[in-house]
Amino acid sequence: MLSWVDGQPAELLSVKDRGLAYGDGLFETIAVSAGQPTLLERHLARLAQGCVQLKIPVELPVVRAQVLAFSQQLGEGVVKLILTRGEGLRGYAVTQPAKPRLILQASAKPAYPAAYAEQGVRLFPCVTRLAEQPLLAGLKHLNRLEQVLARSEWHDADHAEGVMLDTSGRVIEGVYSNLFMVRAGVLITADLARCGVAGVMRGELLAQAAALGIACQVRDISQAELLAADEVMLCNSVYGVWPARALLAHNWPVGPLTRKLQAIARNLLDC
Structure with missing residues (x-):
């Protein structure tokens, strides 16, 4: 399965990631047609609003560029974008400064009847x-x-x-x-x-x-x-x-x- 972590092909994730430990992050599920992510600006706007509410720093131009490149490589299917707060120590306190992690996963479009x-x-x-x-x-x-x-x-x-x-x-x-x-x-x-x-x-x-x-x-x-x-x-x-x-x-x-x-x-x- 095609997957990227912080812009690089990868399938492994640190067990210290706060997304795994606390659900500390956000995700978007984006349909891709002919190499183009659909409704991308709405997905990014919701992601940005979520980052404001959860106080997760995000560089939207970087996210947009990675989603576009990943979608081109995928061609047809679905991209799951996961943005976590990144790695942290045990406990709820947030490590400062946070280093968010961007995960992109590809899958086929569901074959609904x-x-x-x-x-x-x-x-x-x-x-x-x-x-x-x-x-x-x-x-x-x-x-x-x-x-x-x-x-x-x-x-x-x-x-x-x-x-x-x-x-x-x-x-x-x-x-x-x-x-x-x-x-x-x-x-x-x-x-x-x-x-x-x-x-x-x-x-x-x-x-x-x-x-x-x-x-x-x-x-x-x-x-x-x-x-x-x-x-x-x-x-x-x-x-x-x-x-x-x-x-x-x-x-x-x-x-x-x-x-x-x-x-x-x-x-x-x-x-």
């Missing part, structure tokens, strides 16, 4: 709840244990994704996707000020929908509202948009706004 995009997916109602922690809300930090536990809740082939709520019972997102619903022509997605990951595809679709004159709302979503939605869809930066067709005994149609956003996402990922 075509039916997921064409007919929609059935959602699993996850019991695992997302903790409300505003300090880390929106970030794609390295601690994904809530998602690991949620994904372990189902093993059948009937469910392609799960719905995650926060500890107050609000609908937040999928296990590895952001969630949108449509009600009376309005595109609605959850407020991620308390928890959840601010996905780059979510941000791009909100911007493009607003530019097309589609009414958009970012706000709290109740479980009852989700079930009453006219359309429900999921998105991420690798597969684009999937319609959601069912949750337990409830069914949703695949609607026109879902298809419109699906076409926008497909164009973004194929460029």
Whole structure:
């Protein structure tokens, strides 16, 4: 597997790395098409914001250059970018000055069934709840244990994704996707000020929908509202948009706004 550590081909990492010891870092999952990383500026902007919140120094021009070079070498696939605070001694105290470590890993694009995009997916109602922690809300930090536990809740082939709520019972997102619903022509997605990951595809679709004159709302979503939605869809930066067709005994149609956003996402990922 193609992998770089701090710009050099490598497959080994120091056991002193704080990303391993404490989840002290951030990551981005970037689709690559024809040697070009898609939505790169949005990925870098989220990474930069995360570094500000976690107080990790980062040189974005260096990161951009390495991602571009790595993507050219990969050609087609997915790049996982991991930025850790670097090595440290035992204990939570941060070594000063920090020397961040940039890890790039390559993989093939997932071979999801075509039916997921064409007919929609059935959602699993996850019991695992997302903790409300505003300090880390929106970030794609390295601690994904809530998602690991949620994904372990189902093993059948009937469910392609799960719905995650926060500890107050609000609908937040999928296990590895952001969630949108449509009600009376309005595109609605959850407020991620308390928890959840601010996905780059979510941000791009909100911007493009607003530019097309589609009414958009970012706000709290109740479980009852989700079930009453006219359309429900999921998105991420690798597969684009999937319609959601069912949750337990409830069914949703695949609607026109879902298809419109699906076409926008497909164009973004194929460029």
